[in-house]
Amino acid sequence: MPADTAGRAPLWAFPSHKIRARSLVIGKGLKHVKTGKTMADSAVRVRIAPSPTGEPHVGTAYIALFNYLFAKKHGGEFILRIEDTDATRSTPEFEKKVLDALKWCGLKWSEGPDIGGPYGPYRQSDRKDIYRPYVERIVAHGHGFRCFCTPERLEEMREAQRAAGKPPKYDGLCLNLSAEEVTARVAAGEPHVVRMKIPAEGSCKFHDGVYGDVEIPWDAVDMQVLLKADGMPTYHLANVVDDHLMKITHVARGEEWLASVPKHILIYQYLGLEPPKFMHLSLMRNADKSKLSKRKNPTSISYYTALGYLPEALMNFLGLFFIQIAEGEELLTMEELAEKFDPENLSKAGAIFDIQKLDWLNARWIREKLSEEEFAARVFAWASENERLREGLKLSQSRISKLGELPDLAAFLFKSDLGLQPAAFAGVKATPEEVLDILNTVQPHLEKILEWNKESIEAELRAVAEATGKKLKAIVAPLFVAVSGSQRSLPLFDSMELLGRAVVRQRLKVASQVVASMVGSGK
Ligand code: GLU
Numbered sequence: 001m002p003a004d005t006a007g008r009a010p011l012w013a014f015p016s017h018k019i020r021a022r023s024l025v026i027g028k029g030l031k032h033v034k035t036g037k038t039m040a041d042s043a044v045r046v047r048i049a050p051s052p053t054g055e056p057h058v059g060t061a062y063i064a065l066f067n068y069l070f071a072k073k074h075g076g077e078f079i080l081r082i083e084d085t086d087a088t089r090s091t092p093e094f095e096k097k098v099l100d101a102l103k104w105c106g107l108k109w110s111e112g113p114d115i116g117g118p119y120g121p122y123r124q125s126d127r128k129d130i131y132r133p134y135v136e137r138i139v140a141h142g143h144g145f146r147c148f149c150t151p152e153r154l155e156e157m158r159e160a161q162r163a164a165g166k167p168p169k170y171d172g173l174c175l176n177l178s179a180e181e182v183t184a185r186v187a188a189g190e191p192h193v194v195r196m197k198i199p200a201e202g203s204c205k206f207h208d209g210v211y212g213d214v215e216i217p218w219d220a221v222d223m224q225v226l227l228k229a230d231g232m233p234t235y236h237l238a239n240v241v242d243d244h245l246m247k248i249t250h251v252a253r254g255e256e257w258l259a260s261v262p263k264h265i266l267i268y269q270y271l272g273l274e275p276p277k278f279m280h281l282s283l284m285r286n287a288d289k290s291k292l293s294k295r296k297n298p299t300s301i302s303y304y305t306a307l308g309y310l311p312e313a314l315m316n317f318l319g320l321f322f323i324q325i326a327e328g329e330e331l332l333t334m335e336e337l338a339e340k341f342d343p344e345n346l347s348k349a350g351a352i353f354d355i356q357k358l359d360w361l362n363a364r365w366i367r368e369k370l371s372e373e374e375f376a377a378r379v380f381a382w383a384s385e386n387e388r389l390r391e392g393l394k395l396s397q398s399r400i401s402k403l404g405e406l407p408d409l410a411a412f413l414f415k416s417d418l419g420l421q422p423a424a425f426a427g428v429k430a431t432p433e434e435v436l437d438i439l440n441t442v443q444p445h446l447e448k449i450l451e452w453n454k455e456s457i458e459a460e461l462r463a464v465a466e467a468t469g470k471k472l473k474a475i476v477a478p479l480f481v482a483v484s485g486s487q488r489s490l491p492l493f494d495s496m497e498l499l500g501r502a503v504v505r506q507r508l509k510v511a512s513q514v515v516a517s518m519v520g521s522g523k
Helices: 056-073 092-102 126-138 152-165 179-188 236-245 256-271 301-306 312-321 334-341 355-369 371-397 401-414 432-448 454-468 472-484 492-499 501-518
Strands: 045-048 077-080 144-147 193-196 203-208 210-219 223-227 250-254 277-281
Touching: 045 056, 056 277, 056 301, 056 312, 056 334, 092 301, 092 492, 126 193, 126 223, 126 256, 126 312, 144 179, 144 236, 152 312, 193 256, 203 256, 203 277, 203 334, 203 355, 210 334, 236 256, 250 256, 250 312, 256 277, 301 371, 301 501, 312 334, 312 355, 312 432, 371 401, 371 492, 432 454, 432 472, 432 501, 454 472, 454 492, 472 492, 472 501, 492 501
Parallel strands: 045 077, 250 277
Antiparallel strands: 144 193, 193 223, 203 210
């Protein structure tokens, strides 16, 4: 299968001087092209379309919240669609996690894979047969072509392009194969994909509700694969076909998709369909303005759940990125956010993910919005989540002589901050350099684990030990301190499972910083 099927156009693909933030054009008085109805008359339908390929990300909640508020504002529908065309990376476990995380956020959808709806199924892998006729139509009208290039040839081509300082792009080798040759090669069972044709010159001009008028030269757009060799559609084709069939009126998503709009508009055009309105939201950023990344900030929703953030506070925090409010008006419920939400007057401030602000809002929610009873109920629910309390007790039973010893032993399962100090590593028989090396080596390996449980964690750590020629014990000792904050606590692999990957990731990051401060300081 050609390796470029994900096919996201890079951000360089649009000239930055063409991109200007303007107010949205959707809304009052704007006529729907086909029906002549005004927006207020036609039913707004928006969607969140997550790919279940990893831990649910706060960025997904951010885009989902925008769509949710947009639907609420217009009395429309908010739909959930699972985009799992990347079969190698999508898993049912991640899908469940995404749904659970969005439910935890309080974002209710009216159609989705779990509840069905009039335009289902809502999972793209269950819609596989729907896409092929659309591809055939594109090919039959001469807008698409079959491509027999092997992954090896494509890689060589890209390598040469990179070496020449050019962005990688399909070179069109199969563009002009004769009809006879194509028929013969297909009949011979030769693996192939279907690509879309791209105009040779000119540019794609479109209006984006956030960016304003955008112009992207066709030259910067790749001949996107639409149908993969295994018959699965790519994201681009499935996304367009589904938005059409599910009657989506507005597509609001992250700005990383802006460069893909020309492909999408072209697919709509090739199929004779009306595109929806587009809104590309600025991505959330770290304090240094770089794209929000788990290396700098915890990005998994499960991290915030595990640490006892309230979903209302997280939604409040994310919602403030969309609305303009005066100082002192920050504490807002979902209803209040929806009231104040005005997509024609979005906040112009960049979406900087400032955890201190989230903490401040969370504290205010705990103090000002929860009754005593609600607070107690939230604490019990939080402690019992993922069986953390029950399992923690199970692991503790054989390790204490009085119940009062429990907090010292097991509190690390609940803490948001271990307050880790260099002294905690005193009993680890290794130099700070070695400990740092172990912590840094282990972290990327933990990211590779597909299903996070004690067995898979142990297996991965054993593999690390083997690959580095170290004893498992040597690897586990510093991890133990990093994860639990002390040298005496509960079994490591069980604890890591209970804490969840997002919390473990954060603890290892903090531990690396603590140990790095010891390196060279003689401690
Ligand atoms: N599946 C895409 C994602 O997870 C959705 C992009 C879109 O909304 O079109 O980012």
